[in-house]
Amino acid sequence: MTLDARIRAGVGAFTLDVELAVAAGELVAVLGPNGAGKTSLLRALAGLLPLGSGRVTLDGVVLEDPAKRIRVPSERRPIGLVFQDYLLFPHLSVLENVAFGLRARGVARATAIVQAGRWLDRVGLPSEGERRPASLSGGQAQRVALARALATNPALLLLDEPMAALDASTRVAFRRDLRRHLESYHGVRLLVTHDPVEAMAMADRLVVLEDGRVLQSGTPAEVTQHPRSRYVADLVGVNLFRGRASHDVITIAGGGSLTAAGATDGEVFAVVHPRSVALFRMRPDGTPRNVWEGRAVDLDLEGDRVRVRLTGSPPIVAEVTPAAVRELGLDRGDQVWVAVKATEVNVYPA
Amino acid sequence: MILASAGAAFFIVPLIGLLLRTPWASAWHQLGSPEVLAALRLSLLASVSATSIAVILGVPLAWTFARLTFPGRAVIRALTVLPMVLPPVVGGVALLYAFGRRGLLGASLAAAFGIHLPFTTAGAIMAETFVAMPFLVITVEAGLRSMDTRFEDAARSLGANRWTVLWRVTLPLVRPSLVAGAVLCWARALGEFGATITFAGNLPGRTQTMPLAVYLALETNPDAAVVLSLVLLAVSLAVLIGLRDRWLGAS
Numbered sequence: 001m002t003l004d005a006r007i008r009a010g011v012g013a014f015t016l017d018v019e020l021a022v023a024a025g026e027l028v029a030v031l032g033p034n035g036a037g038k039t040s041l042l043r044a045l046a047g048l049l050p051l052g053s054g055r056v057t058l059d060g061v062v063l064e065d066p067a068k069r070i071r072v073p074s075e076r077r078p079i080g081l082v083f084q085d086y087l088l089f090p091h092l093s094v095l096e097n098v099a100f101g102l103r104a105r106g107v108a109r110a111t112a113i114v115q116a117g118r119w120l121d122r123v124g125l126p127s128e129g130e131r132r133p134a135s136l137s138g139g140q141a142q143r144v145a146l147a148r149a150l151a152t153n154p155a156l157l158l159l160d161e162p163m164a165a166l167d168a169s170t171r172v173a174f175r176r177d178l179r180r181h182l183e184s185y186h187g188v189r190l191l192v193t194h195d196p197v198e199a200m201a202m203a204d205r206l207v208v209l210e211d212g213r214v215l216q217s218g219t220p221a222e223v224t225q226h227p228r229s230r231y232v233a234d235l236v237g238v239n240l241f242r243g244r245a246s247h248d249v250i251t252i253a254g255g256g257s258l259t260a261a262g263a264t265d266g267e268v269f270a271v272v273h274p275r276s277v278a279l280f281r282m283r284p285d286g287t288p289r290n291v292w293e294g295r296a297v298d299l300d301l302e303g304d305r306v307r308v309r310l311t312g313s314p315p316i317v318a319e320v321t322p323a324a325v326r327e328l329g330l331d332r333g334d335q336v337w338v339a340v341k342a343t344e345v346n347v348y349p350a
Numbered sequence: 351m352i353l354a355s356a357g358a359a360f361f362i363v364p365l366i367g368l369l370l371r372t373p374w375a376s377a378w379h380q381l382g383s384p385e386v387l388a389a390l391r392l393s394l395l396a397s398v399s400a401t402s403i404a405v406i407l408g409v410p411l412a413w414t415f416a417r418l419t420f421p422g423r424a425v426i427r428a429l430t431v432l433p434m435v436l437p438p439v440v441g442g443v444a445l446l447y448a449f450g451r452r453g454l455l456g457a458s459l460a461a462a463f464g465i466h467l468p469f470t471t472a473g474a475i476m477a478e479t480f481v482a483m484p485f486l487v488i489t490v491e492a493g494l495r496s497m498d499t500r501f502e503d504a505a506r507s508l509g510a511n512r513w514t515v516l517w518r519v520t521l522p523l524v525r526p527s528l529v530a531g532a533v534l535c536w537a538r539a540l541g542e543f544g545a546t547i548t549f550a551g552n553l554p555g556r557t558q559t560m561p562l563a564v565y566l567a568l569e570t571n572p573d574a575a576v577v578l579s580l581v582l583l584a585v586s587l588a589v590l591i592g593l594r595d596r597w598l599g600a601s
Binding site: 046047048060073074075076077079080081083087089090091099100104105148149152 | 482498500501503504505507508509510511514518519520523525
């Protein structure tokens with residue numbers, strides 16, 4: 001089972017332009033900031049947002065291809081959708097909610113009720129069937145929503161920020177259960193989230209979406225080691241520069257330059273971990289490295305480190321110990337020298 | 351403060367006048383008289399029929415206005431809610447020229463099917479529907495607009511076709527608006543006077559509904575007029591109390 005999608009769709013002035021392939025057994029997380037087009041992508045796959053062009057294929061069956069005038073309506077796609085805010089039908093009982101999809105697909109009422117009951121068992125809510133959705137806690141409601149989506153045995157399961165509305169304590173328990181259910185589910189799974197922790201914890205592969213486009217895709221380790229956007233770099237907490245490399249010198253697009261060891265010529269990304277950035281009151285001398293003058297604009301205590309945000313050419317974030325801050329007598333607005341070893345600049349092609 | 355008191359008194363004094371004039375001793379007797387009973391029965395039949403027709407035709411209309419965009423939608427919508435502000439007697443005249451003996455459709459209806467609508471009970475029902483249906487349409491439309499349409503998306507993703515979505519999700523979710531709209535529509539139909547008397551006339555037992563009977567009885571039997579008025583007042587109060595959460599807030 002695989003999902004193959006090439007999607008171009010417009011929502012007002014916003015354009016979604018995404019290519020995506022997901023194999024069964026693989027859990028792919030679509031990660032991106034709010035407004036990146038994550039929900040639009042799911043709606044397009046679910047048949048709720050018509051494609052302008054492109055093609056969506058699931059298990060070799062074409063679900064949508066505007067060029068060939070093929071469009072399987074949402075109700076005939078073998079999909080399950082889980083929403084951030086559950087969207088349980090408020091006028092139906094929990095059991096009727098779970099049975100809804102089976103009933104809609106023509107399963108006899110008695111059979112549907114029995115199967116729905118079994119699903120409630122599986123998500124750990126065997127005795128809540130007669131309750132109304134409004135009386136459930138967030139975690140319970142999302143379990144019911146998951147049962148409702150899985151009850152029809154869909155070939156494609158789409159989860160739209162399933163944990164975003166849950167409070168922190170519920171989220172941990174729900175994530176554990178969700179992972180268990182996803183492991184026993186044999187279709188194609190796609191999880192949308194803006195929470196990097198959730199994405200890293202759950203997914204085999206990340207697809208980073210920004211402004212309607214895929215910026216980067218790969219295993220969580222690949223993505224975090226080689227960020228290709230400010231968004232991912234900020235998530236991981238590293239300094240990301242983009243520039244042109246020539247003979248180990250990278251001229252940075254926004255001004256300044258960095259010397260790196262063994263950079264290939266051409267357009268590159270350069271990553272510098274904040275812990276590799278050293279700060280000095282006097283201009284340091286000695287080993288070949290990158291040295292420039294900056295001004296501390298912000299100091300933040302994070303755990304046992306202090307994050308110092310510096311303007312300069314280029315601007316950079318340094319992470320130093322509180323003891324170092326004391327020794328330097330560093331405060332907001334102070335002028336300091338910034339030093340980064342050439343071997344600490346991690347360069348890869350853009 | 352004085353103006354406000356005057357304003358309130360303006361509404362309250364007529365009601366007191368009506369209550370003081372009520373012949374309580376003979377009220378039951380008046381209610382039991384054949385003319386009053388006939389008017390009551392006809393009013394109930396006509397207003398309930400008008401409300402049923404309004405629901406059957408008005409809900410699809412409200413859905414169309416709330417969910418579809420098409421050229422001329424604003425104009426059509428304006429025309430369908432026009433009877434809310436149109437003098438009812440104008441509505442009656444308009445109905446006469448559409449469905450009357452020499453009307454736009456009336457002539458062919460009479461020729462083809464032998465159907466004559468004016469001055470019949472069906473005509474009274476039509477007049478009431480014409481005037482009252484807009485109340486249902488705009489109430490249900492507002493309900494549909496304020497509803498979260500993603501519930502419908504969820505239902506479709508679960509395999510429900512449009513019809514199932516409508517019956518099992520959309521209509522249940524807008525039920526409060528539907529009930530409120532139907533009650534408003536019914537109350538308006540019950541009180542209908544101008545369009546009914548113009549299009550359907552004033553034939554006791556056939557087209558003489560309660561408001562018409564009240565008007566006529568004022569001349570001949572004022573006691574009956576007062577009692578009938580009281581019945582209509584009680585119905586209006588019941589509707590107001592029934593819908594108080596919607597209109598008057600929690601107070």
